[in-house]
Amino acid sequence: MHPAPSVIIFTTLSGLGFGLLTFLGLGLPDVTGWTAFWFFVIGYVLAVGGLSASAFHLGHPERALKAFTQWKTSWLSREAVTSVAALLTMALYGAGLVFFDTAWQPLGWIGAALSLLTVFTTSMIYTQMKTVPRWHMVWTPAHFLTLSLAGGALLAGQAFASIFLLLLAGMTTVAMWIIGDTRFARSGTDMATATGLGRIGTVKAFEPPHTGTNYLLREFVHVVGRKHGRKLRLIAGLLAFVVPILLMLLLVTHVTAALAILSHVAGVFAARWLFFAEAEHVVGLYYGKR
Amino acid sequence: MAQPELNLSPKVSDEVRKTTCYMCACRCGINVHMKDGPDGKKRVAYIEGNRDHPVNKGVLCAKGSAGIMQVNAPSRLRAPLKRVGERGSGEFEEISWDEAYAIAEGWLRPIRETDPSKLAFFTGRDQSQSFTSFWAQNFGTPNYAAHGGFCSVNMAAAGIYTMGGAFWEFGQPDWDHTKLFLLFGVAEDHDSNPIKMGLGKIKARGAKVIGVNPIRSGYNAIADEWVGITPGTDGLFILSLVHCLMKAGRIDLDYLARWTNAPVLVDKDTGLILRDGDGKELVIDRVTGEPTAFDKPGVRPDLSATHPDGHKPVLHLMAERYLSDDYAPEAVAGRCGIPAPRIRAIASELARVAFEESFELPIKWTDFRGETHETMTARPVSMHAMRGISAHANGFQTCRALHVLQILLGTVEAPGGFRFKPPYPKPSRIHPKPHCKVTPGEPLDGPHLGFVHGPEDLALREDGSPARIDKAYTWENPMSAHGLMHMVISNAHAGDPYKIDTLFMYMANMSWNSSMNTTGTMKMLTDKDENGDYVIPHIIYSDAYSSEMVAYADLILPDTTYLERHDCISLLDRPICEADAAADAIRWPVVEPDRDVKGFQSALCDLGARLGLPGFVNEDGSQRYADYGDYITNHIRRPGIGPLAGWRGNGESHGRGEANPNQIDRYIENGGFFVAHIPEGAEYMKPWNAAYQDWAVEIGLYDTVQPYLFTLYVEPMQKFRRAAEGHGPIQPPDHLRDQVARNMDPLPFWSDPAPANLAADYPITALTQRPMAMYHSWGSQNAWLRQLHGHNPLYVPTKLMRDHGLKDGDWARVTSRHGEITVPVMEMAALNENTVWTWNAIGKRKGAWALDKDAPEATKGFLLNHLIHELLPSKGDGHRWSNSDPITGQAAWFDLKVRLEKVPAPAESKPSLPPIKSPVGKGPKDLAWKVGQ
Amino acid sequence: MTQLPAQTQKKLGLVIDLDTCVGCHACVISCKGWNTENYGAPLSDQDAYGANPSGTFLNRVHSYSVQPLATSAKPHPAAQTIHFPKSCLHCEDAPCVTVCPTGASYKRTEDGIVLVNESDCIGCGLCAWACPYGARELDAAEGVMKKCTLCVDRIYNENLPEVDRTPACVRTCPAGARHFGDFADPESNVSRLTAERGGLDLMPEQGTKPVNKYLPPRPKDEMPEFDVLAPYLEPVAENPGGFIGWLDRALEKL
Numbered sequence A: 001m002h003p004a005p006s007v008i009i010f011t012t013l014s015g016l017g018f019g020l021l022t023f024l025g026l027g028l029p030d031v032t033g034w035t036a037f038w039f040f041v042i043g044y045v046l047a048v049g050g051l052s053a054s055a056f057h058l059g060h061p062e063r064a065l066k067a068f069t070q071w072k073t074s075w076l077s078r079e080a081v082t083s084v085a086a087l088l089t090m091a092l093y094g095a096g097l098v099f100f101d102t103a104w105q106p107l108g109w110i111g112a113a114l115s116l117l118t119v120f121t122t123s124m125i126y127t128q129m130k131t132v133p134r135w136h137m138v139w140t141p142a143h144f145l146t147l148s149l150a151g152g153a154l155l156a157g158q159a160f161a162s163i164f165l166l167l168l169a170g171m172t173t174v175a176m177w178i179i180g181d182t183r184f185a186r187s188g189t190d191m192a193t194a195t196g197l198g199r200i201g202t203v204k205a206f207e208p209p210h211t212g213t214n215y216l217l218r219e220f221v222h223v224v225g226r227k228h229g230r231k232l233r234l235i236a237g238l239l240a241f242v243v244p245i246l247l248m249l250l251l252v253t254h255v256t257a258a259l260a261i262l263s264h265v266a267g268v269f270a271a272r273w274l275f276f277a278e279a280e281h282v283v284g285l286y287y288g289k290r
Numbered sequence B: 001m002a003q004p005e006l007n008l009s010p011k012v013s014d015e016v017r018k019t020t021c022y023m024c025a026c027r028c029g030i031n032v033h034m035k036d037g038p039d040g041k042k043r044v045a046y047i048e049g050n051r052d053h054p055v056n057k058g059v060l061c062a063k064g065s066a067g068i069m070q071v072n073a074p075s076r077l078r079a080p081l082k083r084v085g086e087r088g089s090g091e092f093e094e095i096s097w098d099e100a101y102a103i104a105e106g107w108l109r110p111i112r113e114t115d116p117s118k119l120a121f122f123t124g125r126d127q128s129q130s131f132t133s134f135w136a137q138n139f140g141t142p143n144y145a146a147h148g149g150f151c152s153v154n155m156a157a158a159g160i161y162t163m164g165g166a167f168w169e170f171g172q173p174d175w176d177h178t179k180l181f182l183l184f185g186v187a188e189d190h191d192s193n194p195i196k197m198g199l200g201k202i203k204a205r206g207a208k209v210i211g212v213n214p215i216r217s218g219y220n221a222i223a224d225e226w227v228g229i230t231p232g233t234d235g236l237f238i239l240s241l242v243h244c245l246m247k248a249g250r251i252d253l254d255y256l257a258r259w260t261n262a263p264v265l266v267d268k269d270t271g272l273i274l275r276d277g278d279g280k281e282l283v284i285d286r287v288t289g290e291p292t293a294f295d296k297p298g299v300r301p302d303l304s305a306t307h308p309d310g311h312k313p314v315l316h317l318m319a320e321r322y323l324s325d326d327y328a329p330e331a332v333a334g335r336c337g338i339p340a341p342r343i344r345a346i347a348s349e350l351a352r353v354a355f356e357e358s359f360e361l362p363i364k365w366t367d368f369r370g371e372t373h374e375t376m377t378a379r380p381v382s383m384h385a386m387r388g389i390s391a392h393a394n395g396f397q398t399c400r401a402l403h404v405l406q407i408l409l410g411t412v413e414a415p416g417g418f419r420f421k422p423p424y425p426k427p428s429r430i431h432p433k434p435h436c437k438v439t440p441g442e443p444l445d446g447p448h449l450g451f452v453h454g455p456e457d458l459a460l461r462e463d464g465s466p467a468r469i470d471k472a473y474t475w476e477n478p479m480s481a482h483g484l485m486h487m488v489i490s491n492a493h494a495g496d497p498y499k500i501d502t503l504f505m506y507m508a509n510m511s512w513n514s515s516m517n518t519t520g521t522m523k524m525l526t527d528k529d530e531n532g533d534y535v536i537p538h539i540i541y542s543d544a545y546s547s548e549m550v551a552y553a554d555l556i557l558p559d560t561t562y563l564e565r566h567d568c569i570s571l572l573d574r575p576i577c578e579a580d581a582a583a584d585a586i587r588w589p590v591v592e593p594d595r596d597v598k599g600f601q602s603a604l605c606d607l608g609a610r611l612g613l614p615g616f617v618n619e620d621g622s623q624r625y626a627d628y629g630d631y632i633t634n635h636i637r638r639p640g641i642g643p644l645a646g647w648r649g650n651g652e653s654h655g656r657g658e659a660n661p662n663q664i665d666r667y668i669e670n671g672g673f674f675v676a677h678i679p680e681g682a683e684y685m686k687p688w689n690a691a692y693q694d695w696a697v698e699i700g701l702y703d704t705v706q707p708y709l710f711t712l713y714v715e716p717m718q719k720f721r722r723a724a725e726g727h728g729p730i731q732p733p734d735h736l737r738d739q740v741a742r743n744m745d746p747l748p749f750w751s752d753p754a755p756a757n758l759a760a761d762y763p764i765t766a767l768t769q770r771p772m773a774m775y776h777s778w779g780s781q782n783a784w785l786r787q788l789h790g791h792n793p794l795y796v797p798t799k800l801m802r803d804h805g806l807k808d809g810d811w812a813r814v815t816s817r818h819g820e821i822t823v824p825v826m827e828m829a830a831l832n833e834n835t836v837w838t839w840n841a842i843g844k845r846k847g848a849w850a851l852d853k854d855a856p857e858a859t860k861g862f863l864l865n866h867l868i869h870e871l872l873p874s875k876g877d878g879h880r881w882s883n884s885d886p887i888t889g890q891a892a893w894f895d896l897k898v899r900l901e902k903v904p905a906p907a908e909s910k911p912s913l914p915p916i917k918s919p920v921g922k923g924p925k926d927l928a929w930k931v932g933q
Numbered sequence C: 001m002t003q004l005p006a007q008t009q010k011k012l013g014l015v016i017d018l019d020t021c022v023g024c025h026a027c028v029i030s031c032k033g034w035n036t037e038n039y040g041a042p043l044s045d046q047d048a049y050g051a052n053p054s055g056t057f058l059n060r061v062h063s064y065s066v067q068p069l070a071t072s073a074k075p076h077p078a079a080q081t082i083h084f085p086k087s088c089l090h091c092e093d094a095p096c097v098t099v100c101p102t103g104a105s106y107k108r109t110e111d112g113i114v115l116v117n118e119s120d121c122i123g124c125g126l127c128a129w130a131c132p133y134g135a136r137e138l139d140a141a142e143g144v145m146k147k148c149t150l151c152v153d154r155i156y157n158e159n160l161p162e163v164d165r166t167p168a169c170v171r172t173c174p175a176g177a178r179h180f181g182d183f184a185d186p187e188s189n190v191s192r193l194t195a196e197r198g199g200l201d202l203m204p205e206q207g208t209k210p211v212n213k214y215l216p217p218r219p220k221d222e223m224p225e226f227d228v229l230a231p232y233l234e235p236v237a238e239n240p241g242g243f244i245g246w247l248d249r250a251l252e253k254l
């Protein structure tokens, strides 16, 4: 899949933002007033910023409101609905904290749940894609959710939780990578089923339908060298999980926490890049490419 | 939410105009849907096939549907151009038509008055040859031909000499009845939609297709059996099939005896045909045992008996030759790359289908001897072949061999076999003979092109030197029925046989894809003599688009696109007939040109009048034809016969009749074409069928009935051969004696073209194929088509990929005895293991066709032509031996032999030539083309 | 809207005959022509005359090379080339429809045609992600999703003569390799062809239940090869003399 910056930014930032909002909704850290205000600002900037980045890859962002209509079937629509619901609920809850020094806790819990649900809906946009076998498994939502929680914990300054969650996220991520590597082969989709010609013999792409490029090739066919992929996974794993965990284990100061966050965010970006770049869409088979 | 309401019946267009496609030479009927554009003018909105049209019956190929992108192509020329820079630079100035005519007249008038042969007028993909040749004839130059010589003259000439017609425009398989179809060396062909429709019919019935082709793509991909033959060996393979069939007696004796010259007696001393006092071929009558004229009513030609004096029938000579073990499958298998059992299996299948699956059609008919037959016997084996067998130096004899095979099986004109399209069948003897007598200031003594029947018909001057600049109809290639366009530039540059003054070309991209030795050709076109003058002093060219050739002319006459002009696809020329019908068609201006351009034929009407050419002026010297539309309507070729056959006279007579001023309107009303169906009972066995012959006379195809025998044995060839052996007053030069004696064999034989192309050093054959969605060089200016074929890899078989350490996307240097190119390669498994190939004419010169100079056509695409030379390697005897068939002069494109070598990827394919300046600028960046709202 | 109809009245679609398709691209261009001028936004082209041309097409023709496995009877089977046109298959369980957040993508209840209502489309591209077949292309000029409409603006169009109420690609296919009809009707041309020739689904494991069916190529290169003499080649003569003798006898029988 084409690793479009807009989707990478979107999923990374909104994951972090909703992760932070989840913690804020749970009252972790237990803040009010200006402190709460700044926490919420960070949460909203990340979540809303991420969401609006996603609008960049729309052909018609001005029609974005229509995307709220199909929650019965569409995970993207559900994401739209839950994200707005989460943001509104958390806004109310946050208003209580900032302006009234009050935690309307049930609202916070609902907001937290909605935030997490938003992350889940995001993950389901990818998970539902049978066409991308690497994504089409439970490890995808597990990865999205744990990562969001880990990032949220880091941002929320939840040192202990963050170590635990980073570990968990690291594990789901590694599991996602390793299991993901086998998914295409196990999906049952190959040149033979794509063309229906398998019963004659071994099928190879000969001439493509056009010598020029097209939308499909741009969007779905992105070949990352295997070696390159391994190296990037290592970097992503180090930055997103190992470094932050070490920093958080070492000693928690504002500086180390900030470094941990920066490292984590950089690592998540790398992991997200890989999430797309390594994902192979079955349509590539028609072009003899994956 | 409810489903949206759709308008399921939107208006399709404001008007439909029916004309004829010219995105290629197949000439399908099209419905051009017009809508009002933003400026209120009608514009082309959508093109689809015309369901009523005899050629395509509604279907349309990719090129046809993409016509809309041709008509709005940014590469269209906009006004006459006068060269202002050096030749080849592409620097021009737009001028008026008056100035253009004045320049042309300034060059042409003096040579017409002194020596008309100083004009060489050659037209490429011309479909108005009866008109352009008429112009050239009136000018008086012998130097006229169209592109047939480098295209497929072997196929056409072999067919006409053997059976009075060939494939493509001359005939077609009986798609409705055939049960086994053999296709030799065809990637696409001219009859492109009809062949696809025919294949579709065969496939729908589940009948069998055998594809003989080194490359398995396109039609050969759907063939049930693929015979991946070694290029250049089809003649051997076919004659081996002949061997098997003759040996097993699986030939149609009744057919051979009645309709062919198999029983005709050959003089044992001269090899000429025995004839009676009236010149009629003699056969031995099985009833009387006497030598008798072949067409005597009641005669039963005997295939077996020998003349008392020892003269044998043709079939005996064939038995003596083809029953030889030299043609046994085991003897040819290695050379052809086809296992002997497979050859036998194919021969067996031919025999089985032709004779065991035969059936009778209940068609009662009377033959030319007056005998009536209650039925027609089907031989449901059909064949089609094209350039894969014709574009070799042994092509003429290979094409002959194929026709002989068809005839031995009794399939030609039999139901289920191969059927001629009117005006064919037409025996070679009733075609004109070539004319070349030049008189200053006067027309030529007759038509340029035709069919020779002996040395006396050659186009030689008094001193025996070639009369024509292309050396057509000389001892080098006596039966060059279509001329040799590919030799014109080279001969003119060499001044051999003489120098010319003006080269006038139309619709042929001679500085690019239609020339061999492309770089050399560009040099010849730009070479200067010691005085600093161009060796070829003047070049006039007509194109519609900014092709590579434009840059090499001094004066450009910009043509319209095919939707902007009158054309006629005439029975006098290359009509659109089908096996069931005679038909012709027109084009008419369905859109008005928005530029200062003119239909080329109309320009010739103007220019002819300015030069005072007899056919183009009235008695009082005024212009005779205002434009081509006027010519089409009013020209009379023979009494009652004009360019168009339909609605003549008062509009009621067809075929023959006076000119009808409303004729073109009648064509437009009828969808742009005219069809005259062959009457019932006359659809098959046409050369011998009295009903057909009478009908052909009635509609003006012949002036008298012309029944004839198929000529398995071609006597005119023997006449040339005898001359080479020293008989007769007209003698070949000594250096050509052997060649003539060897090649002018009246029975087909096979010769190996490989040694002359140094196959020992260059062991791999390199071929090109037509892509179905591109027409030569024209397609690349088309925004839609160029996305399909924007560059062309060299396809290399798996074995050669492995041997050369190549993988997809690598680059290879390809070397021939003449030059080298460096190109990207791609593996192809379904390919003869010693053959490489690429799509033809995808590579483009930078700056041409209004494309960006970085267009992939120029940076990754390539032409194979750089590797092919118009001459064979020198034999050190001081003669220029052309890379052509020694019988017809057909360019031997497919004899090319090369070597491969893996090289690091260069920045661009090589040779990379400097860009030419575009006389029309560049195209727009993006397109979102929609005429309607 | 993005809920799939439980059932459609008709199941319109195409049968594509891989035994007959010669790979000519006629269907590709006629589709481009019709759909540029008709339904919705024109199919645009970028860098149309430039170095990297690219454009929107709703139907494209691939070609594949297939190497049959060697058997003892055929130790060196020849590779085959197969041309393979591909457009939207109008799946019964169209994943492209259910993922659409706006309802722009839908499957018509009357005939099962899968369409994009361009005025509702936000150009998110998700439906193209969901389609396993690459049947949807986002138009770069218009920013909306384009796909095969099964020529919904032709097949019922009362401004067209009845014979022409068929998709542009079907009408134009010179080889007759494309067939249009109603798969819900077991007697329709498409249902019968599918039954007779073993029409198959692409990527059945994706669970999309495509409506369009592909007729597999018929077996190739099956002609038996005979070691010594093919059955119809029993010699009548070994040499020219014998042949002429045979001629005489054979002519007697005529």
Ligand SMILES: Nc1nc2c(c(=O)[nH]1)N[C@H]1C(S)=C(S)[C@@H](COP(=O)(O)OP(=O)(O)OC[C@H]3O[C@@H](n4cnc5c(=O)[nH]c(N)nc54)[C@H](O)[C@@H]3O)O[C@H]1N2
Binding pocket: B124, B125, B147, B150, B151, B152, B506, B507, B508, B509, B510, B513, B514, B515, B542, B543, B544, B545, B546, B547, B548, B549, B559, B560, B561, B562, B600, B768, B769, B775, B776, B777, B778, B840, B841, B864, B865, B893
């Ligand atoms: N390597 C290789 N080379 C080959 C062949 C091959 O098989 N292999 N095949 C050979 C054969 S058979 C042929 S026929 C030739 C074909 O070669 P060409 O005859 O050169 O073919 P085209 O590219 O069709 O070029 C014809 C010219 O006509 C122009 N043209 C198009 N439409 C019009 C019009 O309406 N009016 C005018 N005035 N001009 C127009 C085009 O712009 C183009 O410049 O190529 C030959 N060259």
Ligand SMILES: Nc1nc2c(c(=O)[nH]1)N[C@H]1C(S)=C(S)[C@@H](COP(=O)(O)OP(=O)(O)OC[C@H]3O[C@@H](n4cnc5c(=O)[nH]c(N)nc54)[C@H](O)[C@@H]3O)O[C@H]1N2
Binding pocket: B024, B151, B152, B184, B185, B186, B187, B188, B189, B190, B191, B192, B212, B213, B214, B215, B229, B230, B231, B232, B233, B234, B385, B386, B387, B388, B389, B392, B767, B768, B769, B770, B771, B772, B773, B774, B775, B776, B894
């Ligand atoms: N779409 C499209 N149609 C065209 C044209 C075009 O440019 N585009 N050009 C038109 C013109 S001018 C012409 S002349 C015709 C030509 O039509 P075709 O005769 O079909 O011409 P080519 O494409 O050159 O195909 C030649 C075929 O012969 C095969 N071949 C080569 N050598 C041998 C051999 O030794 N033996 C056998 N058995 N096969 C061999 C090649 O593999 C190739 O498949 O097409 C016409 N139609």
Ligand code: SF4
Binding pocket: B021, B022, B023, B024, B025, B026, B027, B028, B056, B060, B061, B062, B063, B064, B065, B192, B193
């Ligand atoms: S075959 Fe195609 S390009 Fe040629 S005339 Fe017919 S529709 Fe036009």
Ligand code: SF4
Binding pocket: C020, C021, C022, C023, C024, C025, C026, C027, C028, C061, C083, C085, C172, C173, C174, C175, C176, C177, C178
């Ligand atoms: S038009 Fe027909 S034959 Fe040509 S590519 Fe399309 S389906 Fe195949």
Ligand code: SF4
Binding pocket: C087, C088, C089, C090, C091, C094, C095, C096, C097, C114, C130, C131, C132, C133, C134, C135, C136, C147, C208
């Ligand atoms: S082929 Fe693709 S676009 Fe068409 S209905 Fe099926 S999933 Fe949707």
Ligand code: SF4
Binding pocket: C099, C100, C101, C102, C103, C104, C105, C116, C120, C121, C122, C123, C124, C125, C126, C127, C128, C144, C145
């Ligand atoms: S691109 Fe348009 S049709 Fe496709 S899912 Fe997005 S909104 Fe729906």
Ligand code: SF4
Binding pocket: C030, C031, C032, C034, C035, C058, C059, C087, C088, C147, C148, C149, C150, C151, C167, C168, C169, C170
């Ligand atoms: S049915 Fe219509 S829209 Fe679909 S591929 Fe065919 S021509 Fe294109």
Ligand SMILES: [Mo]
Binding pocket: B150, B151, B152
């Ligand atoms: Mo040609």
